[in-house]
Amino acid sequence: MDINSILAAAGPAIAWTFDKEFDIYEYVEHTKPNGANGKQLQATRLNEPCRVSIDKRPSSLKGEGNLDTSSLILFCGPGVDVPIGSKLMVHNGTHQEKFQSTEKPMKYPSHQEIRVNKHEWV
Numbered sequence: 001m002d003i004n005s006i007l008a009a010a011g012p013a014i015a016w017t018f019d020k021e022f023d024i025y026e027y028v029e030h031t032k033p034n035g036a037n038g039k040q041l042q043a044t045r046l047n048e049p050c051r052v053s054i055d056k057r058p059s060s061l062k063g064e065g066n067l068d069t070s071s072l073i074l075f076c077g078p079g080v081d082v083p084i085g086s087k088l089m090v091h092n093g094t095h096q097e098k099f100q101s102t103e104k105p106m107k108y109p110s111h112q113e114i115r116v117n118k119h120e121w122v
Contacts, residue, residue, distance in 0.1 A: 008109035015077060015111070018049035022074065025087040041087065050076040052090055052097075052116075074099065074114045078107055082114050 023046045027039040055071050074088065082088070088099040100119035105112045 004109045011078070011110040014075070015049060018051045018075065020050050020052065020090050020092040021047045022050045022076070022091070023047065023089045024080075024082060025089065026083060044086075045080065048076055048080050050074055050090065052099075072099070072116050072118070074101075074116050075111055076114070078109060078112050080112070082112075087119065088116060 024044050025041050026044050028042045028044075030038060030040055032038045051074070053073050053075065055073050074082075074090070076082070082101050082105055084101055084104055086101050088101060090097045090099060098119050099116035101114050102117055103115045105114045
């Protein structure tokens with residue numbers, strides 16, 4: 001048994017911690033009524049289980065003792081494709097928060113971690 005098999009077996013235990021769901025929105029090309037090409041924001045995946053966590057690390061830069069280096073990380077299943085720059089709507093019941101992915105996801109056999117920023121998109 002290799003390490004990836006062991007990590008993949010941990011997937012259900014990690015997924016159990018996902019307490020929210022998220023939708024992925026991307027700009028998709030479409031044809032406008034006047035025949036011109038354009039892009040519109042469209043949901044590409046809906047209701048994917050997730051968890052949002054804060055990664056708070058102390059600053060290691062000299063003279064930056066109280067610098068806030070925290071960032072937000074969205075955890076989700078390994079099979080979800082989240083392109084860089086896509087808009088994410090995280091919801092838990094009636095509460096919704098908007099984010100934007102900022103980096104290429106870090107993929108593991110059991111889950112993936114996506115750095116996100118809060119973002120107000122329409």
